[in-house]
Amino acid sequence: MLELARYEARRRLKGALYLTVGLTLLAGMYIATFPSMAEDMNLDQFLEQMPEVFLELFNIATMNTIEGFLAAELYSIGWVLLLGLYMAYSAATIIAGDIDRERMDILLSLPVSRARVLGEKFLALLVPIVVVNAVLPVVIYAGTVAIGYPIDSVDLAVVHLLAIPYLLACGAIGVVLSVLTSRSSVAQRGALVAIFGLFLFESVTIIADYEQLGSIAPMRYFDATAVLVEGSYDWAGGAILLGATALLVGASMLYFGRRDIA
Numbered sequence: 001m002l003e004l005a006r007y008e009a010r011r012r013l014k015g016a017l018y019l020t021v022g023l024t025l026l027a028g029m030y031i032a033t034f035p036s037m038a039e040d041m042n043l044d045q046f047l048e049q050m051p052e053v054f055l056e057l058f059n060i061a062t063m064n065t066i067e068g069f070l071a072a073e074l075y076s077i078g079w080v081l082l083l084g085l086y087m088a089y090s091a092a093t094i095i096a097g098d099i100d101r102e103r104m105d106i107l108l109s110l111p112v113s114r115a116r117v118l119g120e121k122f123l124a125l126l127v128p129i130v131v132v133n134a135v136l137p138v139v140i141y142a143g144t145v146a147i148g149y150p151i152d153s154v155d156l157a158v159v160h161l162l163a164i165p166y167l168l169a170c171g172a173i174g175v176v177l178s179v180l181t182s183r184s185s186v187a188q189r190g191a192l193v194a195i196f197g198l199f200l201f202e203s204v205t206i207i208a209d210y211e212q213l214g215s216i217a218p219m220r221y222f223d224a225t226a227v228l229v230e231g232s233y234d235w236a237g238g239a240i241l242l243g244a245t246a247l248l249v250g251a252s253m254l255y256f257g258r259r260d261i262a
Contacts, residue, residue, distance in 0.1 A: 002120060002123070003120075004112070004116070004117060004120035004121060005120035005121070005123045005124050008120065008121050008123075008124030009123075009124045009126075009127045011124070012090075012124055012125070012127045012128055013127055013131075015090075015128060016127050016128035016131040016132065017131070019086065019128055019131075019132060020131055020132050020135050020136070023078055023083075023132060023136055024135070024136065024139050026074065026078055027070075027074055027078070027136060027139060027140050027143065028139070028143060030069070030070060030073050030074050031066075031070075031140065031143040031144060031146075031147060032143075032147070034066055034069050034147065034149065035147050035148070035149065037069075038064065038069075038149075065229070066144055066149040066151055067151055067152070067155070067228040067229050068225070068228070068229050070140070070151070070228065071224045071225040071227075071228045071229060072225070074140075075159065075224035075225075075228075076224065076225075079163055079166075079167075079222075079224065080166075080199070080219055080222065080224070081195075081196075081199055083132070083163075083167055083170075084166070084167065084170040084195050084199070084218070084219070085170075085191075085192055085195050085196065086128075087125065087128070087129070087167045087168075087170040087171040087174065088170045088171060088173050088174035088177075088191035088192065088194065088195045089174060089188050089191050089192055090125065090128070090171070090174065091122070091125055091170075091171040091172070091173075091174030091175045091178060091191065092174040092175075092177050092178045092184065092187035092188045092190070092191040093178065093184045093187065093188065094118065094121040094122060094174070094175055094178045095117075095118060095121075095175075095178040095179050095252075095256060096177075096178045096179075096181055096182060096183060096184040096186070096187040097178075097184040099182040099184075099261050100182060100183055100184040100185075101184075104261055105261070108261075113257070114253070114256050114257045115253040115256070115257055118175070118179070118249070118252060118253050118256055119249070119253065122171065122172075122175055122249055125168070125171045126168075129163075129164055129167045129168065129171075130164070133160040133161070133163050133164055133167075134160075136160065137156050137157055137160045140156060141153055141156055151228070152228075152231070155227055155228050155231055156228070158227055158233050159224050159227040159228055161238075162222055162227065162233070162234065162235075162237070162238050163222060163224075165221075165222075165238045165239075165241035165242045165245065166218055166219075166221065166222035166238075166241055168241065168242070168245045169218040169221075169241040169242075169244050169245045169248075170195055170218060171245075172244065172245040172248035172249050172252075173191060173194050173195065173218075173248065174187070174191040175248065175249055175252045176248050176251070176252050177190045177191050177194065178252070179252045179255050179256040179259065180255075182261065198216070198217040198218065198219065199217070199219055201213075201214065201216075201217060202214040202217035202219045202220050218241055218244070220237075221234065221237030221238065221240050221241050222234075222237065222238075222241070223237070
């Protein structure tokens with residue numbers, strides 16, 4: 001059981017490690033620069049001079065605390081945007097990649113259903129998601145303790161726990177595009193445009209007072225600032241993201257099961 005998932009997981013492990021190292025360096029850079037910035041300038045006073053669209057775009061509440069600083073600089077960019085783009089881009093090759101390289105016919109010649117192929121390949125996306133969100137909280141907590149600004153360990157753990165359904169939802173968007181086209185490059189570009197477009201759209205709807213329209217964006221349900229700065233946990237948002245993931249992957253399975261891949 002789950003032979004395909006194990007095979008795909010092994011293939012994604014090296015990329016997950018590289019991704020973790022990259023985000024570790026990014027987190028280390030932000031953590032190391034915070035003490036000098038906090039001592040030399042009033043960061044919130046600086047924020048007052050920034051346009052509202054910028055604050056809404058990156059969901060910035062405060063930067064005078066290590067929690068607010070990391071939420072604005074690390075999580076709004078590193079997790080919400082960069083990791084979201086990475087997961088959608090990576091998922092976009094799940095089906096389209098094998099069709100593009102003419103490997104899908106060989107794979108489907110095995111006694112496996114199309115739904116199982118897609119489902120197990122999607123499960124393998126948990127490797128980079130889990131590795132990043134297991135390692136980085138330890139690194140970030142140790143880094144903030146080392147500089148004398150320890151972050152709340154529970155809030156830190158929760159924000160990474162809630163990041164998992166968010167990243168799965170981004171991956172599900174990539175899967176939809178992967179079954180809609182037979183060219184992996186088209187699916188990948190479409191996934192990047194979709195995530196970045198939803199990121200911008202969600203922020204604009206808040207500014208324009210049309211917040212309900214922004215509910216279609218997965219970013220609406222993952223708020224690192226609320227967790228780290230306010231200690232507010234949106235478990236319902238996480239459940240919505242998991243439900244949306246199941247719906248998108250399920251619909252992709254149905255469509256892939258009926259489409260012609262010739």
